[in-house]
Amino acid sequence: MSNTAGPRSKVLLVDDDPAILEVLTMRLASEGYGVATANSGEEALQIVAADPPDAVVSDLRMAKVSGIDLLEAVHKRWPAVPVIILTAHGDIASAVQAIRSGAFDFLAKPYDGMKLVQRVRAALRGHSAATPAERMAEEAPFVAASPAMCEVWKRVRKLARVDSTVLITGATGTGKEVVARALHDYSGRRLGPFRAINCGAIPANLLESELFGHERGAFTGAHTANLGLFRAAHGGTLLLDEIGDAPLETQVKLLRVLQEREVMPVGGVEPVAVDVRVIAATHQDLRRKVADGTFREDLYYRIDVLPLHLAPLRDRQQDIAPLVRHFLTEFGDGHPLTISDAALQRLEQYPWPGNVRELRNRIEVAVALADTECLEADAFTLEPPPAGDHTPADTALLSMHDARSRFDRNYLIRVLRAAGGNVSQAASMAGKHRTDFYALMKRHGLKRSDFC
Known part of the structure; x- marks a missing residue:
């Protein structure tokens, strides 16, 4: 920029x-x-x-x-x-x-x-001397060259003024945590702490301890007390990322915290008052999960107070060039790097199934392997998404089990490609535990070495 x-x-x-x-x-x-x-x-x-x-x-x-x-x-x-x-x-x-x-x-x-x-x-x-639109894009704490992200920035500035719960939705890799940080940084709580937790990345038996804290001796291995993230974020903001993956029993306790503004540590006997602004984020359709019975309806309405949606990168092409320039600066290690028009055009035409996270990964790899200060189109290996992702009609004659299996395998391939074979990153993008992701790879005959 x-x-x-x-x-x-x-x-x-x-x-x-x-x-x-x-x-x-x-x-x-x-x-x-x-x-x-x-x-x-x-x-x-x-x-x-x-x-x-x-x-x-x-x-x-x-x-x-x-x-x-x-x-x-x-x-x-x-x-x-x-x-x-x-x-x-x-x-x-x-x-x-x-x-x-x-x-x-x-x-x-x-x-x-x-x-x-x-x-x-x-x-x-x-x-x-910029226009109002250009000035707004300049002032944004994230890339906001597209109309969609300019609207997000407008909404962030408004929502930052209040303490109500915000629900950020959008596909994996669209920048939900970046927007959550902006909500905190531009709020009256910006001098307080910002804490974040991925509800899908922590085993269910440890999630409540991480969120609400625990007393010493509350369970085997609890040799010391733990404040928990709600108390650690007191006076600031707590991001509950991938809240759709929180177990139902944890959802009940989250609802109570949002209603009563107090937490009960695991093994505790007295609730502790907390002053925290909560931001929730998810890539899932929570309404569908409510209908399926895997997400509590009362919690959904408690967090969906101020909704904020992030469009996928393919729908905001104007953001790609400034994002590329930003990542080139980030990974250039003080050395000025540029990109050719042909290479930039290729990046702008790619559908980016992994969104901004995938773009960042591709730029990082290209910079690491670059022999010149200008990246050309051949610096990027961009394979088209599997046909199964765009041609649902070809599964019409398959059984539901086989169609789902084909979809799952194609999805795993896309995510692994987007992460450059990094299984930890791929699991995070998919909202899965690393061990569960490895199990899915094994089930579908996929090896990490095929994507490095």
Whole structure:
């Protein structure tokens, strides 16, 4: 994604750690920003006085002139210059102090390059000559070039203002956790913790302990007490990913937590109050599961308060090019990588059964194997999805058992191809435990080596 905040907007980076300055400089420069650096608050003030930048990104804790001191000095003479403060992981008090002192935003360690770019873009948006639609896409914390994702971003901004439960639906790999994080980051709870759990990736007998916690001695092996994710997320947000895979007995307890806002630890005798915003996500049709009796109807209506749907990547082709550029930067390790028009066109025409996750995997492999700085079309091995996925009529004369078996095998092939033979990733994409996925592969005569 390019810098559209102005003709080479200049950002001043301030940190007493040369390694951090180098990494952050490369990240911003790769997005088209002009970057100046200072290794102390004193040096930063001299640079700002000589040539005021468009934005300042400063570490909080520095000798003599701290980040807060720098922030206050900059705002006293140049009130229009936004300042973003870098804080230590978990240093909530300092982050709050920075915001109260007038910081535009803060970013906690370990620094995420994409989040830094997003914060800088947002800080500079007042200087942008982009159209309203382009500005909205620039401000989004995820790629939102397509109309579908622009609508998602609009809805995220609205839903972030309230504490009601959100249900994010969409196929595997469409970015449900990314959107859930955006809901948290733009909410009043953003200074609190964000926790996530995949309800389908944890054995049923351990899921309740992970969610609600347990007391010491509650069961064999419980040598110490465990808070559980609901209490760990107190004051913040908890994502219940793949909630459709939660066992019925766990669903009952989840319903109680959502209704009463308190949890009962396994082996406990007194409920514990929790203040958590819950976001649920699933790739499954929960209404069908309700009809099948595998998902509680009362829980469904409790979580489906504010629905948010993510379209598959094949239906938002405009997102592919900016996603490709983002992944090239992510995997380029500081080296500028490009992609030819022919290669990009090939990626845009592929149906992406594994969605954004599959695209990311393919870019990672192509970058790792690249011999040049420009990826050509032959850098990507994109086989068409199995015919069985698109021609349901050819199963009309099969028995239901054989038709289902054919579908299952074709689906496993697609997922394994999308994951590049990584069974753990493939199992996650399919919403299955790794051991269960291996069993399915064995049943259908599939080997990991066939997809590496």
